[in-house]
Amino acid sequence: MAEVPPPGSVIVADWHRCKESKEYFSKLLHKKRRKKFGLLESPVMPPHAAVDTVHYKIFLSGKSGVGKTALAARLAGLNIPNSHYETTGIETTVVYWPVKLRDSGRVLFFRLQLWDCGENALRRFDHLLPSCKEQVDAVLFLFSFTDRTSFDDLSNQIAKWTRPSVGQVVKVVVGTKFDLFMHCDVAERDVRGFQETWRLPLLQMGGEASDGLGDIAPLLNCLTEQLWHQDCVAAGSSRHHSQLDTVTVL
Ligand SMILES: Nc1nc2c(ncn2[C@@H]2O[C@H](COP(=O)(O)OP(=O)(O)OP(=O)(O)O)[C@@H](O)[C@H]2O)c(=O)[nH]1
Numbered sequence: 001m002a003e004v005p006p007p008g009s010v011i012v013a014d015w016h017r018c019k020e021s022k023e024y025f026s027k028l029l030h031k032k033r034r035k036k037f038g039l040l041e042s043p044v045m046p047p048h049a050a051v052d053t054v055h056y057k058i059f060l061s062g063k064s065g066v067g068k069t070a071l072a073a074r075l076a077g078l079n080i081p082n083s084h085y086e087t088t089g090i091e092t093t094v095v096y097w098p099v100k101l102r103d104s105g106r107v108l109f110f111r112l113q114l115w116d117c118g119e120n121a122l123r124r125f126d127h128l129l130p131s132c133k134e135q136v137d138a139v140l141f142l143f144s145f146t147d148r149t150s151f152d153d154l155s156n157q158i159a160k161w162t163r164p165s166v167g168q169v170v171k172v173v174v175g176t177k178f179d180l181f182m183h184c185d186v187a188e189r190d191v192r193g194f195q196e197t198w199r200l201p202l203l204q205m206g207g208e209a210s211d212g213l214g215d216i217a218p219l220l221n222c223l224t225e226q227l228w229h230q231d232c233v234a235a236g237s238s239r240h241h242s243q244l245d246t247v248t249v250l
């Protein structure tokens with residue numbers, strides 16, 4: 001398995017808290033709330049501060065009800081569903097996230113297209129998984145802290161994505177429903193044991209979504225850092241990135 005870069009070694013950690021990042025993060029907000037980007041929309045910087053955008057495809061994996069659709073909504077700043085409505089096919093959601101590279105000081109917008117497919121739909125229709133897997137850059141493996149079986153199944157899921165036929169994909173584990181600690185079914189020592197075995201980043205999610213970016217920043221920073229690292233390793237140079245395109249100034 002590819003080595004995971006230590007947090008903050010590739011991108012500036014907690015950059016969203018720095019004053020100089022305000023100009024970029026403000027493009028994600030409207031009246032202090034998350035801006036909704038339509039299919040053809042993207043953050044627009046003034047000409048003097050135009051930055052490049054890099055595109056990635058992310059697949060959300062996990063049992064039905066663990067919170068894949070809720071996580072996609074949380075990351076995009078959309079309304080989180082209160083009830084569980086099974087996702088009947090593939091839904092995609094786009095999330096923008098600005099990042100500052102540590103070595104060069106260069107700023108990039110990451111455009112993350114999240115692919116969320118209902119687990120039951122995946123099982124019912126064979127053609128869905130190949131579409132989700134096609135040219136995927138990263139997989140978020142979700143388990144719920146309130147559902148032991150979703151945690152026990154993680155190793156199985158990750159192993160499927162670690163075969164040589166799959167190629168290199170960034171892997172991040174997300175434990176959802178961390179706010180429901182009264183119903184917690186996964187002990188801390190089990191989580192530690194899992195991390196020692198797999199050596200993958202594991203982040204916890206849960207609770208009311210805030211209007212700010214603080215609750216999603218750890219996951220998005222971790223994901224973008226690994227995506228960039230994976231590309232640099234693949235290209236053999238930290239300066240080259242084939243997906244670069246300039247943010248269009250409308
Ligand atoms: N309290 C709490 N509830 C959550 C959290 N994440 C998801 N939920 C709830 O869990 C339920 C199921 O979440 P979904 O996101 O619909 O589950 P899913 O993984 O998309 O399920 P399928 O589409 O059937 O595969 C919903 O009622 C969500 O509101 C969380 O972090 N905390």
Ligand SMILES: [Mg+2]
Nearest residue numbers: 069086087118
């Ligand atoms: Mg769903």
